[in-house]
Amino acid sequence: MADIAAKDVMALREKTGAPMMKCKKALKETEGNVEKAVEWLRQKGIASAAKNDDKVAAEGLIGQYIHTGGRVGVLVEINCQTDFVARNEAFQELVKNVAMQIAACPNVEFVSTNDIPAAIVTREKEIEMGRDDLASKPENIREKIVDGRIGKRLGELALMNQPYIKDQSITVEELVKATSGELGEKIQVRRFARFVLGEGIEKKEDDFAAEVAAQAAAAKAKADG
Numbered sequence: 001m002a003d004i005a006a007k008d009v010m011a012l013r014e015k016t017g018a019p020m021m022k023c024k025k026a027l028k029e030t031e032g033n034v035e036k037a038v039e040w041l042r043q044k045g046i047a048s049a050a051k052n053d054d055k056v057a058a059e060g061l062i063g064q065y066i067h068t069g070g071r072v073g074v075l076v077e078i079n080c081q082t083d084f085v086a087r088n089e090a091f092q093e094l095v096k097n098v099a100m101q102i103a104a105c106p107n108v109e110f111v112s113t114n115d116i117p118a119a120i121v122t123r124e125k126e127i128e129m130g131r132d133d134l135a136s137k138p139e140n141i142r143e144k145i146v147d148g149r150i151g152k153r154l155g156e157l158a159l160m161n162q163p164y165i166k167d168q169s170i171t172v173e174e175l176v177k178a179t180s181g182e183l184g185e186k187i188q189v190r191r192f193a194r195f196v197l198g199e200g201i202e203k204k205e206d207d208f209a210a211e212v213a214a215q216a217a218a219a220k221a222k223a224d225g
Helices: 006-016 020-029 035-045 089-103 117-127 139-157 172-183 208-224
Strands: 057-067 071-080 169-171 188-196
Touching: 006 020, 006 035, 020 035, 057 089, 071 089, 089 117, 089 172, 117 139, 169 172, 172 188
Parallel strands: none
Antiparallel strands: 057 071, 071 188
16 A cells, blocks of 8 residues: 555554554554554554543653763653653653753753743743833833743743754754654653752852952061061
8 A cells, every 4th residue: 555644643643642653553554544543553552542641651760961070960850651661762861861951051940931930920021021122112012022032031941942952953842742752651851950060159259469469568567577
């Protein structure tokens, strides 16, 4: 028979939650009949009657990445639905790559824009509304401009919105979704922490000029005495 259309594979994937390659194989085995393909997948134990998205992702891994020199470190928790997938090489690679991504993004503070507190959104809006370049514009135009700027700013704070460091043509969210499709399970980044050596420590700032002047004054006083 003719090659299976990508849209049919995607439709079967949406219907069953099975991996893309398994969906393609099921359609080939059933000559493109979607309903028979669903039955084929269920008989093989690959798909359940319900989509995987309805299941709880409570398994997974806590991964780490320590940047060269030990000055930046990351811990990240990524969840999947089964321990079997958590042990899969592709899933473990995803955890490693997301941890590396976080290390490379010092401005990222949240997993997604949905996690950003309303107080931060309000503060950002107040800052943007008060900018001089908007003062002369009508209020409805100001609102549209501000909404666009805030959307961009919030995106900068969210991990899932970042261009993937190993392939700038996709975002981290798209990377996670692609791995989810490959493995046939719901995968989600739950939380992360980024550590920077010395961050938050109040460091003593030496005033070299003042120190030299003090030493000179002390030497002069000793000589005069």
